[in-house]
Amino acid sequence: MKTPDVARYADMFAAMGSEARVRILRLLLSAHPNGMVVGDLQAELGIPNSTLSHHLEKLKNEDLVSVRRDRQFLWYTANAETLRELLGFLYAECCSRSKAIRPDQIIQLAK
């Protein structure tokens, strides 16, 4: 495996470094692969539209979410490919490059 783009992963982590944005991602993952419209996200999260919009922009900048328009609605979806890269990076660092964590210990926690 080649040297990872550390700066990019750091930016992705930073984009996930706020409770609001983690909640957004969780909702979008629950609704995957359809995603959700902004209004439903707002109703679920209870945060002002402008604030929500900023959070979505930040996630979009790191490609953690994608948007598509359907009529007057914007549908946001979690970007599985990017999340896979992030998970792959963490996995590689902790379980492959280093042996700090045993792979079976990860899945175990998810039960």
Next chain:
Amino acid sequence: MKTPDVARYADMFAAMGSEARVRILRLLLSAHPNGMVVGDLQAELGIPNSTLSHHLEKLKNEDLVSVRRDRQFLWYTANAETLRELLGFLYAECCSRSKAIRPDQIIQLAK
């Protein structure tokens, strides 16, 4: 699995949301489980001592690293247990609670 403490994971992500700190963690994981002394980290990373110290403090606050003193040296180590929780959280969100990512797709990237 019970509801995760989203705020805590967000803080952990935030702590990893800087290139310098990801580099620190990578070094510490490479040197796991012995860890490294601050001076060696500094030599490797080429950043001023005070700046490095701040980054280490941030990682320590989220329990991503631990410290022990040996004589005049402080040995920092990556905290495998915390990283395991973080990896477990991401895995659970993406692969268990949602099926956005297939587990075998993660490991594949690490090759």
Next chain:
DNA sequence: TTCATATTTCCACAATAGCAGAAATACAAA
């Protein structure tokens, strides 16, 4: 002691992030 090394803390500053009300824009329906 005295001196050297390791590391943190103090201090200050610039840059970025988070927040949210209000206005603007995009689209659809009547």
Next chain:
DNA sequence: TTTGTATTTCTGCTATTGTGGAAATATGAA
């Protein structure tokens, strides 16, 4: 058209973060 709904952008404010020089602290060696 006009009106309504969805969402972003504008604006401004406050809080947090990143940075690093200089001083302080901790420890060990001579």
